[in-house]
Amino acid sequence: MTVGETRATAGDVLPPLEIPVTRTLIVAGAIASRDYQDVHHDAELARQKGSPDIFMNILTTNGLVGRYVTDHFGPRAVLRKVAIRLGTPNYPGDTMVLTGTVEKVDGDTATVRVAGANALGRHVTGTVTVTLPAGEAG
Numbered sequence: 001m002t003v004g005e006t007r008a009t010a011g012d013v014l015p016p017l018e019i020p021v022t023r024t025l026i027v028a029g030a031i032a033s034r035d036y037q038d039v040h041h042d043a044e045l046a047r048q049k050g051s052p053d054i055f056m057n058i059l060t061t062n063g064l065v066g067r068y069v070t071d072h073f074g075p076r077a078v079l080r081k082v083a084i085r086l087g088t089p090n091y092p093g094d095t096m097v098l099t100g101t102v103e104k105v106d107g108d109t110a111t112v113r114v115a116g117a118n119a120l121g122r123h124v125t126g127t128v129t130v131t132l133p134a135g136e137a138g
Contacts, residue, residue, distance in 0.1 A: 007132075008073065008102050008105050008110040008132055009102060009105060010102055010103065010104050010105050011101070011102060012101065012102040013099075013100070013101050013102075014068070014069075014072045014099065014100035014101070014102075014112065015072070016097050016098065016099050017068050017071070017097070017098045018095050018096075018097050019064060019095065019096045019097075019098065020095050021056065021090045021091065021092060021093065021094045021095060021096055021118065022092060022093075023054065023092040025056070025060070026040060026041075026054055026055065026056050026057075026060070026090070026092060027040065027041045027054070029056060029057060029059065029060025029063065030057050030059075030060065032060075033057060033059035033060065033063075035057045035059060037057070039051055039054060039055060040054055040055065040056070040057050041054060042054065051089070052091065053091045053092055054091075054092065055089035055090060055091055056089065056090035058084070058086055061084065061086065061090070061116070061123065061124050062082055062084055064096070064098070064116075065082055065084055065098065065114050065116070065124060065126065065128060066079050066082050066128065068098045068100065068114065069100065069112055069114065069128045069130055070130070072100070073110075073130060073132055074133075076132075076133040077130050077131070077132055077133070078130065078131045079128065079129075079130055080109065080129040080130060080131055081127075081128070081129040082126065082127075082128050082129075083126050083127050083128075084114075084124050084125065084126030085124070085125050085126055086123065086124055087121060087122040087123055087124065087125065088118065088120040088121040088122060088123055089120070089123070090118055090123050091118075091120075094118045094119050094120070095118065095119075096116045096117065096118045096123055096124075097116065097117055097118075098114060098115070098116045099114070099115050099116075099117075100112045100113060100114040100115070100128075101113050103127070108131055108132050108133070108134060109129060109130070109131050109132070110129070110130050110132060111127055111128070111129050111130075112127065112128045112129075112130065113125075113126075113127055114126055114127065114128055
């Protein structure tokens with residue numbers, strides 16, 4: 001194993017990751033994922049559509065969940081599947097805290113249950129399947 005890589009065993013708890021939800025993060029994530037829906041960059045239009053402010057798109061959340069898992073397992077870990085479901089929105093000024101638990105390990109593949117919460121409640125839940133370099137699973 002090299003620095004920044006972690007073994008996986010079922011039941012392992014990943015350390016929490018706090019992500020400040022800034023206006024810049026929301027807009028940059030929407031632009032990077034080519035999601036030009038006005039609710040992700042124009043506060044006035046978001047309010048006209050019933051939202052108190054702009055909010056994070058699902059592709060940004062998906063990327064942050066993937067980052068959370070690969071940051072834990074290291075640069076040689078490979079995401080195989082990210083399956084998430086959104087709940088309460090991520091608005092600017094809040095903090096999302098990601099948590100995770102290794103559900104199972106099968107050979108060189110681990111399945112991690114991930115959740116992300118903010119001040120309003122549960123923003124995201126799901127599972128991430130990741131392949132770990134040889135000898136780092138189980």
